Amino acid sequence: MMTRAEALRRLRTHRADLHAMGIEHVAIFGSTAREEAGARSDLDLVVKLRPDMRLGWDFFTLDDRVGALLGVRVDIVTEPTDRPRLQAEIDRDRVDAF
Secondary structure, X not given: OOOHHHHHHHHHHOHHHHHHOOEEEEEEEOOOOOOOOOOOOOEEEEEEEOOOOOOHXXXXXXXXHHHHHHOXXXXXXXXXXXXXXXXXXXXXXXXXXX
């Protein structure tokens, strides 16, 4: 189980690595942001990608690469999202890392 503080610390520690992967901005949401994460919870991240970065096929492995870097299973959503219900959940729980 990862606390909100630990998730933010790890994200901020790896800011340069995440930026190199194409991530300009990242925030947590979901159970970790609400301090309700359990032993089987993943880390929900919402990211804005750098406009100068073209990920191509690398986009499909971004979850795995970020998860390996942080040492936890992650689920990544990019913003802006075209799913209003998901965006409302993100906006409700959002805790910005950088």
